[in-house]
Amino acid sequence: MTDDTGALGALLLADARLPTGGHAHSATLEGATAAGLTADRVGEYVRARLATTARTEAAAAVLALRAAGAAPAGAPIDYGPVQAAVAARTPSRPLREASAGLGRGLARLARRIAPDAPAVAALDTAAAATPGLRPLRPVVLGALGAVLGLTEGQTARAVLYDDAQTVTAAALKLHPGDPLTAVRWVLDAAPDIEESVRRATAVRGPRDLPAGSAPLIDAWAGAHAHATRRLFVA
Amino acid sequence: MPETTTAPSTAPDAAPTARRTLRLGVAGPVGTGKSSLIATLCRELSGELAMAVVTNDIYTDEDARFLRSAGVLDAERIRAVETGACPHTAIRDDITANLDAVEDLEAEFAPLDLVLVESGGDNLTATFSPALIDAQIFCLDVAGGGDVARKGGPGIGRADVLVVNKADLAPYVGVDVERMVADASAARDGRPVLAVARTDAASVARLCDWVRGVLTAHRSGAHVPQDPGPMAPHGHGPGAGHGHGHGHAS
Numbered sequence: 001m002t003d004d005t006g007a008l009g010a011l012l013l014a015d016a017r018l019p020t021g022g023h024a025h026s027a028t029l030e031g032a033t034a035a036g037l038t039a040d041r042v043g044e045y046v047r048a049r050l051a052t053t054a055r056t057e058a059a060a061a062v063l064a065l066r067a068a069g070a071a072p073a074g075a076p077i078d079y080g081p082v083q084a085a086v087a088a089r090t091p092s093r094p095l096r097e098a099s100a101g102l103g104r105g106l107a108r109l110a111r112r113i114a115p116d117a118p119a120v121a122a123l124d125t126a127a128a129a130t131p132g133l134r135p136l137r138p139v140v141l142g143a144l145g146a147v148l149g150l151t152e153g154q155t156a157r158a159v160l161y162d163d164a165q166t167v168t169a170a171a172l173k174l175h176p177g178d179p180l181t182a183v184r185w186v187l188d189a190a191p192d193i194e195e196s197v198r199r200a201t202a203v204r205g206p207r208d209l210p211a212g213s214a215p216l217i218d219a220w221a222g223a224h225a226h227a228t229r230r231l232f233v234a
Numbered sequence: 235m236p237e238t239t240t241a242p243s244t245a246p247d248a249a250p251t252a253r254r255t256l257r258l259g260v261a262g263p264v265g266t267g268k269s270s271l272i273a274t275l276c277r278e279l280s281g282e283l284a285m286a287v288v289t290n291d292i293y294t295d296e297d298a299r300f301l302r303s304a305g306v307l308d309a310e311r312i313r314a315v316e317t318g319a320c321p322h323t324a325i326r327d328d329i330t331a332n333l334d335a336v337e338d339l340e341a342e343f344a345p346l347d348l349v350l351v352e353s354g355g356d357n358l359t360a361t362f363s364p365a366l367i368d369a370q371i372f373c374l375d376v377a378g379g380g381d382v383a384r385k386g387g388p389g390i391g392r393a394d395v396l397v398v399n400k401a402d403l404a405p406y407v408g409v410d411v412e413r414m415v416a417d418a419s420a421a422r423d424g425r426p427v428l429a430v431a432r433t434d435a436a437s438v439a440r441l442c443d444w445v446r447g448v449l450t451a452h453r454s455g456a457h458v459p460q461d462p463g464p465m466a467p468h469g470h471g472p473g474a475g476h477g478h479g480h481g482h483a484s
């Protein structure tokens with residue numbers, strides 16, 4: 001791995017073509033749609049997530065990135081506190097499992113591109129504090145961010161942008177509409193994304209991680225987990 | 235939702251190494267009988283081989299429910315994955331969900347001999363990545379028309395075996411099975427083509443023998459996964475036949 005991968009890494013992590021399983025996720029838009037959310041409110045749904053669950057994930061990814069960089073040379077990296085904090089702030093079991101599933105795909109990538117990096121090796125013990133749960137998506141994203149040399153801002157923005165694009169891409173499958181309109185939803189959310197980048201990078205530690213839960217999203221995700229004829233995992 | 239998030243103590247995410255389990259994909263267009271073919275394989279082989287199945291659907295679990303209701307394999311050995319409405323992506327461009335399901339089944343029911351991965355019924359161009367499966371069946375049926383085999387495509391041309399399914403229906407749809415098999419054999423440069431009808435025990439036996447042969451070759455190291463690739467050799471009008479793996483320059 002060269003040292004100059006940060007900018008490219010940020011693009012890679014934000015790219016829907018990254019083969020880590022994201023294409024089968026809707027960021028709960030499928031559940032929201034089943035509950036009656038209409039196409040004209042998808043933009044609002046994007047912004048609601050950016051201010052709540054996505055902000056928590058972005059801050060957790062920043063903390064994981066910091067944990068990977070903070071350990072003195074030779075000392076073990078410990079993602080445990082971040083993993084426990086983000087799990088505790090994800091009250092919906094289906095959403096914890098979805099995050100763990102996405103983390104699994106990202107971890108497979110991390111182990112392939114940098115199997116010997118301490119930031120990647122530490123993923124093996126990241127979930128010790130959360131029995132039954134693999135390392136969650138933001139934890140693995142932080143590890144990947146460390147391997148790729150991302151800044152905290154790049155890491156947070158990659159999480160937030162991916163969240164918004166997951167919704168808009170799923171909207172094109174779930175609702176009638178013009179794909180170009182979906183690009184407008186993301187651009188319109190730019191101030192929300194940047195505000196959440198600022199909040200996420202200002203987080204001081206795992207205990208300070210914002211608990212940006214969204215009860216309706218949790219309820220929709222719960223119902224979706226029991227739905228038949230699903231297009232998306234969650 | 236099944237508990238799929240427990241991390242085994244070993245690292246299952248490492249690059250592929252020698253495995254006792256043969257991962258066998260079944261691809262082919264919608265309605266050609268992939269689920270039925272898998273049910274037949276389970277019925278015939280589950281007595282001698284430890285098996286599991288992963289299904290991909292447009293709508294998650296239709297095929298998994300069909301297979302479970304067929305009673306040919308324990309229900310917990312049949313798992314469905316969501317494909318985000320992109321079944322071709324899930325078996326080729328981003329195989330994460332399928333690889334997770336295959337690894338989970340292999341860990342939970344170890345030692346497995348055979349995992350069947352059914353693609354979501356897609357089109358003639360969808361084939362499995364060799365990073366997901368060791369060998370693949372491409373399934374056509376006589377009811378889709380006798381000329382489909384001649385049209386070609388990566389699966390028709392280069393899958394490990396081409397099945398011409400529902401051969402027993404040929405008289406009812408005006409298709410000459412022998413001609414269709416001959417066309418397919420010509421398109422495949424001698425790779426195997428099997429006409430199969432689930433009501434024809436001899437044809438089912440030939441299919442099972444083929445699977446046993448691939449499993450043996452896989453275990454001995456003689457079988458190397460082949461990628462049918464995104465493009466098949468194809469022609470552009472009379473006399474212009476050529477094969478290439480890249481886009482058109484003109």
